[in-house]
Amino acid sequence: MAMLNILHYPDSRLRRIAEPVATIDKSIQKLAEDMLDTMYEAPGVGLAAPQVNVTKQIIVIDITEDKSNPLIFINPEIIDRQGSAENEEGCLSIPNIFETVTRAEEITVRYLNQYGKSQELHAKNLLATCIQHEIDHLSGKLFIDYLSKLKVSRIRKKIEKQHSRAI
Numbered sequence: 001m002a003m004l005n006i007l008h009y010p011d012s013r014l015r016r017i018a019e020p021v022a023t024i025d026k027s028i029q030k031l032a033e034d035m036l037d038t039m040y041e042a043p044g045v046g047l048a049a050p051q052v053n054v055t056k057q058i059i060v061i062d063i064t065e066d067k068s069n070p071l072i073f074i075n076p077e078i079i080d081r082q083g084s085a086e087n088e089e090g091c092l093s094i095p096n097i098f099e100t101v102t103r104a105e106e107i108t109v110r111y112l113n114q115y116g117k118s119q120e121l122h123a124k125n126l127l128a129t130c131i132q133h134e135i136d137h138l139s140g141k142l143f144i145d146y147l148s149k150l151k152v153s154r155i156r157k158k159i160e161k162q163h164s165r166a167i
């Protein structure tokens with residue numbers, strides 16, 4: 001079990017664009033497992049490779065409370081979106097901040113699993129929200145990008161305060 005270091009906003013490395021994975025080998029499988037361990041330890045329900053300073057298109061998700069359904073998505077692509085839903089979101093890279101974001105209510109995602117097999121998954125509710133949030137990380141997008149400038153500046157101030165308290 002290996003824990004990876006999670007980058008925190010406003011670290012500019014969170015804004016880098018992730019590359020598709022060309023070959024799924026042992027190192028990719030190990031990375032995905034380490035990402036799951038890191039996500040469970042945090043604890044969180046999703047983690048994208050750019051959050052652990054790896055610019056590859058890999059995300060991991062488990063929305064169950066007993067860690068019983070770890071999902072690994074490599075080179076994920078949303079191929080269908082339906083409806084819209086508001087949900088409160090947080091992010092392991094933006095600790096202690098929770099805000100409402102509007103996203104598609106249901107999605108279909110196409111991806112490779114950890115063995116390189118092409119899969120499609122239809123997701124709704126929390127899982128759909130989580131997949132969309134994590135896929136955004138692959139293009140350097142954060143959930144606070146959906147908020148108003150005023151809200152973002154309040155969040156930045158709150159984060160600066162948290163940092164000064166930690167020192």
Ligand SMILES: [Zn+2]
Pocket residue numbers: 090091092093133134137
């Ligand atoms: Zn996030």
